[in-house]
Amino acid sequence: MNSAMTFRSALAAFLLSAVSATGAFAQDRIAVLTHAPVAAAEVPADAIVVNIDKMKYDVPELTVQAGDTVYWVNKEVMPHNVAFKKGIVGDGDFRGEMLKKDQAYAITFNEAGDFEYFCTPHPFMRGKVIVE
Numbered sequence: 001m002n003s004a005m006t007f008r009s010a011l012a013a014f015l016l017s018a019v020s021a022t023g024a025f026a027q028d029r030i031a032v033l034t035h036a037p038v039a040a041a042e043v044p045a046d047a048i049v050v051n052i053d054k055m056k057y058d059v060p061e062l063t064v065q066a067g068d069t070v071y072w073v074n075k076e077v078m079p080h081n082v083a084f085k086k087g088i089v090g091d092g093d094f095r096g097e098m099l100k101k102d103q104a105y106a107i108t109f110n111e112a113g114d115f116e117y118f119c120t121p122h123p124f125m126r127g128k129v130i131v132e
């Protein structure tokens, strides 16, 4: 299975899960294209990207417009993710899948606001997306 097929399979799985509106995707203020990480090579050339390297998010404070999609790309061997505390993106908390080296994770921000996030296993890693 090539990576493009994997991406489409994950997208189909997401669409199915969106119908039931339960679990990790039942968040009010964001949308996650695929809960499974995608290869960094699949990130569009014009994407808004936050790289993760040397135990840091390289753009710790990022400003975007409502409707924009942000891609996080892990550049190092240490696995990282993107997580939000309870109440930030919905009623519950949100924990993105762990990213291995050269894997990406995309979140679309649908509403204006400040969205502070952190890395689940390294809570000293923090960032913020400001949606206008």
Ligand SMILES: [Cu+2]
Pocket: 079, 080, 081, 119, 120, 121, 122, 125
């Ligand atoms: Cu981390």
